[in-house]
Amino acid sequence: MIGTISYLVFFATTASILAIAVLGLxxxxxxxxxxxxxxxxxxxxxxxxxxxxxxxxxxxHLGGYGLFYPLALxxxxxxxxxxxxIVGLLTLRLRHDYLAIATFGVAVAFENLxxxxxxxxxxxxxxxxxxxxxxxxxxxxxLYNIAFFITVLIILITVYLxxxxxxxxxxxxxxxxxxxxxxxxxxxxxxxxxxRLTAFITGSVILxxxxxxxxxxxxxxxxxxxxxTLTFQxxxxxxxxxxxxxxxxxxxxxxxxxxxxxxGWALSRFAPVEAQLYTGSMQFVLIGVVIVGMxxxxxxxxxxxxxxxxxxxSKE
Amino acid sequence: MTLLRHxxxxxxxxVGLTLMAGSALAQDCTTKIGxxxxxxxxxxxxxxxTAQFAVDQVNAAGGAGGCKIEMVLRDTQxxxxxxxxxxxxxxxxxxxxxxxxxxxxxVSMPILTSVTVPGGVMQMSCCSSSTAFTNLAEEGKTEGLWxxxxxxxxxxxxxxxxxxxxxxxxxxxxxxxxDDWGQDMARLIAADFEAVGVAVTASVAINDGQPSYRAxxxxxxxxQPDALYLALYPAEGTAAVREWISLGGTQKMILAxxxxxxxxxxxxxxxxxxxxxxxxxxxxxxxxADAFRAAYxxxxxxxxxGPGLGNSYDATMIALLAMEAAGxxxxxxxxxxxxxxxxDPNGTAITADTAGFTTAKEVLAGxxxxxxxxxxxxxxxxxxxxxxxxxxxxxxxxxxxxxVEYLSLxxxxxxxxxxx
Numbered sequence: 143m144i145g146t147i148s149y150l151v152f153f154a155t156t157a158s159i160l161a162i163a164v165l166g167l168x169x170x171x172x173x174x175x176x177x178x179x180x181x182x183x184x185x186x187x188x189x190x191x192x193x194x195x196x197x198x199x200x201x202x203h204l205g206g207y208g209l210f211y212p213l214a215l216x217x218x219x220x221x222x223x224x225x226x227x228i229v230g231l232l233t234l235r236l237r238h239d240y241l242a243i244a245t246f247g248v249a250v251a252f253e254n255l256x257x258x259x260x261x262x263x264x265x266x267x268x269x270x271x272x273x274x275x276x277x278x279x280x281x282x283x284x285l286y287n288i289a290f291f292i293t294v295l296i297i298l299i300t301v302y303l304x305x306x307x308x309x310x311x312x313x314x315x316x317x318x319x320x321x322x323x324x325x326x327x328x329x330x331x332x333x334x335x336x337x338r339l340t341a342f343i344t345g346s347v348i349l350x351x352x353x354x355x356x357x358x359x360x361x362x363x364x365x366x367x368x369x370x371t372l373t374f375q376x377x378x379x380x381x382x383x384x385x386x387x388x389x390x391x392x393x394x395x396x397x398x399x400x401x402x403x404x405x406g407w408a409l410s411r412f413a414p415v416e417a418q419l420y421t422g423s424m425q426f427v428l429i430g431v432v433i434v435g436m437x438x439x440x441x442x443x444x445x446x447x448x449x450x451x452x453x454x455x456s457k458e
Numbered sequence: 459m460t461l462l463r464h465x466x467x468x469x470x471x472x473v474g475l476t477l478m479a480g481s482a483l484a485q486d487c488t489t490k491i492g493x494x495x496x497x498x499x500x501x502x503x504x505x506x507x508t509a510q511f512a513v514d515q516v517n518a519a520g521g522a523g524g525c526k527i528e529m530v531l532r533d534t535q536x537x538x539x540x541x542x543x544x545x546x547x548x549x550x551x552x553x554x555x556x557x558x559x560x561x562x563x564x565v566s567m568p569i570l571t572s573v574t575v576p577g578g579v580m581q582m583s584c585c586s587s588s589t590a591f592t593n594l595a596e597e598g599k600t601e602g603l604w605x606x607x608x609x610x611x612x613x614x615x616x617x618x619x620x621x622x623x624x625x626x627x628x629x630x631x632x633x634x635x636x637d638d639w640g641q642d643m644a645r646l647i648a649a650d651f652e653a654v655g656v657a658v659t660a661s662v663a664i665n666d667g668q669p670s671y672r673a674x675x676x677x678x679x680x681x682q683p684d685a686l687y688l689a690l691y692p693a694e695g696t697a698a699v700r701e702w703i704s705l706g707g708t709q710k711m712i713l714a715x716x717x718x719x720x721x722x723x724x725x726x727x728x729x730x731x732x733x734x735x736x737x738x739x740x741x742x743x744x745x746x747a748d749a750f751r752a753a754y755x756x757x758x759x760x761x762x763x764g765p766g767l768g769n770s771y772d773a774t775m776i777a778l779l780a781m782e783a784a785g786x787x788x789x790x791x792x793x794x795x796x797x798x799x800x801x802d803p804n805g806t807a808i809t810a811d812t813a814g815f816t817t818a819k820e821v822l823a824g825x826x827x828x829x830x831x832x833x834x835x836x837x838x839x840x841x842x843x844x845x846x847x848x849x850x851x852x853x854x855x856x857x858x859x860x861x862v863e864y865l866s867l868x869x870x871x872x873x874x875x876x877x878x
Contacts, residue, residue, distance in 0.1 A: 149550035156543060201593075257636060258663065266638035267590045268564060270571070271597070282576040360542060361571040364638070366564030367538050403543045407551070410532050423498050425533065 148284050153403060154396075155291045158298045159355045161395035164379045165301050165388060166348030172386035172447065173309055174341040175321035176234070179242035180249030181349060181376050183229075184222040186368035188350025189357035190256065190263050191221030196358075197272040203264045211275035215354045222350020225252075226343045234338050249373060257365040268364025272357070294355055298392070301348060305388050308344075310450070317341055375402075378429075382436050384443025393445055402429060487525040489786075491777065492548030494541050494559035494569065497533045501691070502561060504758075505584060505770040506531055509558055511757055512774035519815040522782040529774075534560050541565040545573045555790045556777045557581045561766065563588035563638045570594070575601055579790040580797075582777050584770035587611055587639040595842035603794050605839055607773040607832075608766070609847035611642050614714055616874045617737035617849045617865070618687055619650035621712050629657040630712070631683035633674065633698055635690050636663040643689035643714060651687075653877040659683045664694050671698040675705060685710040688717060691765070696725040709733045716765050723854045731854045735862055738850050749811045750833040761858050768833035775810055776800060776830055776837060782815075783822045801838055802827035836867065846871060 163185055170176040178184075196214030199206025209217065233244040257266050264270075280286040308314050316337055319327040324334045357363045375398065383394020405425050409417075417424070436443075493509055496502035513529045521527050530552050534541030541560050548554045557579050560566045566586040571594075574581040583606040594600055622630055630651055634644035640663070648658045659681030662674045675698055678686065686702065688695055688711060695717045703709070703726070713736035723731065750771060754762040762768060777793070779800035784792040799805070800818065805827035808814040818828045830837060835848045849870050851863040865873070 145550040145553060149547055152546045152550070153543065156539060254665075260641070264590075266564075266636065266641050267588050268567065268638070270567060270590055270594060271599075286576070359572060360538070360568035362568045364538070364564040364567065366536070366562060369537075371537055372539075402540065403547070406532055406540070406544060407547055410530060420497070425535070426498065 144284070148287065151284075151287050151291050153400075155287065155294055155359060157396045157399045158291070158294045159352050159359065160376065160379065160399055161392040162294075162298050162301055162355070163349050163352035163376050164383065164391040164395045165298075165305055166345045166352065167376055167380050168345075168385060168388060168391040169305060169308075169317075169348065170342055170345035171380065172391070173314065173321065174317045174338060174345075175238070176338060176342055176345075177238045177242040178245050178342070178345070179373065180229075180245035180247070180252070181373040182368045182370060183245070183249040183252035184226060184346040184349040185353035185356070185372065185376075186249075186252055186256065186363070187222040187225050188218040188353030189363040189367065190218070190269060190353075191350065192218030192354035193269045193272045193357045193361075193363055194263060196275075197269060200264065200269070200271050203260060203269075204262055205269060206271075211358075215351070215358070218354035218357070219347045219350040222353065223343050223347040226346030227339070230339045230342045234335060234342060246370070246373075249368070249370060253365050253368045253370075256368060264364075266365055268362060268366075269357075270362050272361045274358060274361050290359065294359075297351070297355065301351070302388055302392065305348075309388070313337075375399075378433050380443075381441075382433065382443060384445040384447065386447030387443065387445045390443050390445030390447075394443065397444070398429075398432075401432060405429070488528050489521070489523060489525040489781070490528045490530050490548075490552045490554050491781075492545065492552060492554035492557045492559075493529050493531045494534050494544050494548070494557065494565075495531065496536045496561050496565075497531065498535050501764055501766075502536075504764045505561065505766045507758070508754075508762070508767045508770045509584075509774045511754070512771050512778070515753070515812045516775070516778045516815050518812045519819065522778040522815075523784065523788065524786045527778060527781075529558075530554065534562075534565050536562055536565065538565050538568050542568050542572060545569040549573055549577045549579050555579055555788065555793055556781060558770075558773055558777060559583055561585040563590065567591070567594075570600065570604055574790070575599065575603055577790070579603065580605070580777070580780070580794040582606065582773045584608060584773040585766040587642065589642050590638070592842050592844055595844075600843065601791070602843075603790060605773075605776070605794070605797060605843040607769040607776070607834060607837060607845055609834070609845050611639065611646055612874060613847055613849055613870055614737055615643060615646035615650045616870070616877060617851060618647050618712050618714070619654045619656065619877065620873060621735055621737065621851060622651060622656045622685060622687075623654040625685070625710070627656055627684040627710065629659050629681075629683045630685045630687050631659045631678040631681055632661040632687045633664050633678060633690060634661065634688075635694065635716075636665045640664075640689050647687060647689065650877055664690055664698055666694060668694070668697075670701070672701055672705075674698065675701045675707070678702075679705055679707050684708065685712060687712045689714045691716050692719045692722040692725075696722055699726050699730075703730050712736070718763060718852065718859055719765065720761075720763050720858065723858075728854055728856065735851055735853045736859070738852060747810070747831070747833055747835065749809050749814070753811055762833070763858055771810070772830075772832035772834050772837055775815075775832060779815070779818055779828070779830060782819055797839060799827045800830050801836075802829055803836070803838060805829040807831055838867075 170178045192214050194205040195209045195217040320334045379394040379398045384390025405428050495506045497506050532544035563586040585608050634640040660678045662678050711734040715738040780793045780796040783796035783799045806821045807829045808818045810832045848867045849865045852859045
C-alpha cells in the first residue's frame with residue numbers, strides 16, 4: 143500500500159514537472175501561435191543551468207558553484223530565458239513551419255553541444271554530484287519525495303494561475319490577436335515582433351523552470367535527457383490535452399505520461415511471457431495510435447480552447 | 459538473422475517457462491527481481507533474454523533464497539524518464555530488492571541517484587561503462603548498492619594499446635562512438651597509445667544514425683595512420699568501416715568488444731577483416747564459461763556473440779547468488795553486502811549453470827563462501843563495484859570469432875600498471 147502511494151507520488155511529480163513544461167509551450171503555441179520545435183533545448187538549458195550552478199565541484203567541467211537552491215533554479219530559468227532571447231531575435235521573424243525547423247535545429251545543436259563540450263557540462267557523461275536541497279533534513283526516502291512533490295505542485299499551480307491571469311489580461315488578448323492575424327494587430331499600432339519575442343521568452347523561462355525541477359528530481363542530467371523525443375512527448379501532451387487551454391495542457395501532461403507509463407506497466411504485467419521482450423515496441427505503437435487517433439477525431443484536443451469575448455460591444 | 463535469433467529467444471523463453479512450472483511445485487513463494495533494459499532496441503533484447511536465461515537456470519535449481527524467482531522486465535526505451543519511472547514502479551509496486559540494469563549510463567545514473575540508492579535497493583548493471591559511476595562510488599554516494607559486470611573501459615583500452623605495440627604500428631587513428639562510453643574510450647586509448655609510443659594521428663567522433671560517415675572517415679584517412687582503432691557499435695561501425703575500406707583505408711584495424719558481432723562481420727565482409735583484431739574482457743578460461751557457452755548455444759541456437767550477453771548473464775547470476783547468500787526477505791543492502799560472499803577469491807569455485815547454483819546453495823548453507831566463475835571469468839568487484847577482468851584478443855573467422863591471445867587477470871593488471 144505504502145509502495146503504491148510512494149509510486150503514485152513519484153509518478154505525479156514527474157507528470158507535474160512535465161505539465162509545467164507543457165504550460166510553457168502552451169503560452170508559445172496555444173496562445174501566441176509560435177511553433178517551438180526545440181522545446182527540449184530550453185528545458186535542457188534550465189536543467190543544466192540549475193545543476194551547474196547548484197552542484198558540487200566536479201573535475202573537468204564547469205560547475206560546482208553550490209549556489210543556494212532557489213538561486214540555482216532561477217539561474218537555470220535565466221539560462222533558458224537568455225537562450226530564448228538570442229534564438230528569438232534570430233528566428234522569430236520566421237513564420238510557422240520555418241520557425242519550427244529553426245528551433246528544432248537549435249535543439250539538436252544544443253544536444254550536440256552538451257554531448258561534445260566536455261569542459262562545459264561533462265560531455266556525454268552528464269552533470270552529476272548535485273545534492274538535492276534539504277536532503278539532510280528530510281532524508282532520502284518517501285518523506286523527501288512527498289515534500290518535493292508538494293513543492294512541484296505549488297509551482298505548477300502558481301504557473302497555472304500566472305498564465306490564466308496573463309491570458310485573460312489585455313496582453314493575453316494581444317497574443318491571440320497576433321496569433322490570428324498579425325497584420326490586423328499591427329494595424330492597431332501593436333508591435334507583433336516585440337510581443338512575439340516576449341511570449342517566446344516567457345514560455346521558454348517556464349520550460350527552463352520545468353527543466354530545472356527535472357534535473358533536481360533526478361540529481362543528474364545528461365545529453366540523453368535532451369533528445370528530440372522529449373520535444374515530441376511535450377507536443378503530444380499539448381495536442382491531446384488541448385492547445386490554448388491551460389487546464390488542457392496540464393490534463394494532457396498527466397494523461398499522456400500516465401498512458402506512457404501505464405502501458406509499460408500493463409504490458410509487463412499482463413502480456414504473455416513470449417511477448418514481454420516486445421513490450422517496448424508495442425508501447426510505441428500504442429502511443430502512436432493514441433496521438434494519430436486524437437489528431438483524426440478530435441484535433442482541438444480533449445479540453446479545447448474556450449473562446450472568450452472579453453469586451454462586449456453593447457457595453458462600449 | 460536478428461529475427462531468427464529473436465524467434466529462437468522467444469522459444470527459449472517458452473522452454474524456460476516449462477522448466478519454471480516444473481520447479482514451482484517445489485516452492486510456494488515467489489521473489490521478484492526487477493530488470494530495466496532497452497528491449498525496444500535491437501541489441502537490448504538479447505541482453506534481456508540472457509538475463510531471463512540465468513533466472514530460469516536458477517529456478518531449475520530450486521530458486522534463490524528459498525523462493526522461485528520471477529523476473530519482471532521493463533523497457534527503458536533508452537529514455538531516462540521512462541527508465542527511472544519503470545525502476546520506481548518495480549521498486550514500489552513490485553517490491554523488488556534487486557534491480558538489474560540499465561544499459562546506457564545516462565539511464566542507469568538517474569535510476570541510481572533517484573530510485574535505488576534512496577530506496578535501499580541493490581542495482582547491478584551489465585553494461586553501463588561511464589567512469590562517472592566510479593567517481594560517484596568513491597564519494598560514497600552509491601552506499602555500496604551499485605555493481606556492474608562490465609569491466610571498466612581501462613582494460614579494453616590497455617589491450618588495444620598492447621595490440622598496437624605487439625604489431626609494431628607506429629601511428630593509429632581513432633573513430634569513437636559519440637556517447638559517454640565512446641568518449642571515455644577515446645580518451646583512455648589515446649593516453650594508452652601514447653604510453654606505448656604509438657602516435658595518435660586523429661580522434662574522430664562518430665554520431666549515431668548518420669546516412670554517411672564520409673567526412674569523418676576522410677578526416678581520419680587524411681592523417682595516413684598505420685592502423686585504425688574503432689570504438690563503435692555494429693550499425694555505425696559497419697557504415698564507417700565500409701567507407702574506410704572503399705576509400706582505400708588500411709585493413710589493419712583494432713576493434714573494441716562492441717564490434718565483436720556477427721552482424722558487423724557479415725555486413726563488412728570477412729575478406730576485408732583479415733588483418734583486423736579485437737579486444738574483449740572476460741575470457742572463457744574456466745569450466746563455467748564453457749558451460750555458459752554450451753548452454754547458451756543449446757538454448758538460443760547461436761553463439762553468445764552480441765555485446766553485453768556474458769555480462770548480463772553474470773550480473774543476473776551474481777545478484778541471484780547474493781540473494782541466496784543473504785537469505786529470505788533480505789534487504790537490498792543485505793543482498794549487496796552478500797555479493798562479497800559469492801565472489802570470494804578464496805571461496806569454493808562454482809560453475810555458471812544450474813549445477814553450479816545448486817553447489818553454491820549447499821556451500822552457503824554450510825556457512826562457506828563461493829567464488830563465482832562466470833561467463834566473463836572470475837568476476838571480482840572492487841570497493842566501487844567495478845570489475846577488472848582477464849582479456850582476450852580475437853579475430854574474425856568464417857563462423858564467428860577465434861581467440862588470438864589470452865591474458866589472465868594478473869597479466870592484464872600488470873600490463874595496465876606498466877602503462878602508468
